[in-house]
Amino acid sequence: MLLDIPATIAQLEGLLVDTVRISRLSGAPIDPDTGEPVREIVYEGQGALLSTHGQITATQMTGVDWAGESAAWYQLLTPLTAPVAEPGDQVEVIGAADTTSVAVGRLWYAEARTQASTWEVVRVTRLDEQGGSVGAML
Structure with a gap:
């Protein structure tokens, strides 16, 4: 079976219904007002946060196991036009299409x-929720 790549891209990008923000440590010193490291936004736009269950659901909807198996409980999906995330990048869902979403305002870190x-x-980035092993190192 041949995969129609452009059709699959369009189908998956149609599932990216949330607004996500990816930020990265800027290298600047600590913000004197907050005491937090300074981060710069590297991407803000279309995306989706999927738990392992969400990955199974998306696979059932598209008929293709495009996410594959992952040890990460969460994965961030962004369009191919989004920049590649780096380890330690901070991810936040800043707007959710689903008004009952509990993802808005929570923080994750890119594991790799x-x-x-x-x-x-679609871009797939494994995430660790803040307070997990990656977040504890930052």
Whole structure:
């Protein structure tokens, strides 16, 4: 079975219904007002946050296991036009299409660089929720 890459990209991007923000440590000193490290926004736009259950649901909807297996409980999906996330980048859902979403305002960290693939149809980044092992190191 041949995969229609452009159709799959369009189908998956249609599932990116939330607004996400990715920020990265800027290298600037600590913000004197907050005492927090200074971060710069590297992406703000279309995205989706999927738990392992959400990945299974999306696979059932599209008929393709495009996310594959992952040890991460959460994965961030962004369009191919979004920048590649780096380890330690902070991810926040700033707007959710679902008004009952509990994701808005929660923080995650990229565990590793955005996954690479020969046939990329959406950017997939493994996440660790703040307070997890990656968040504890930052």
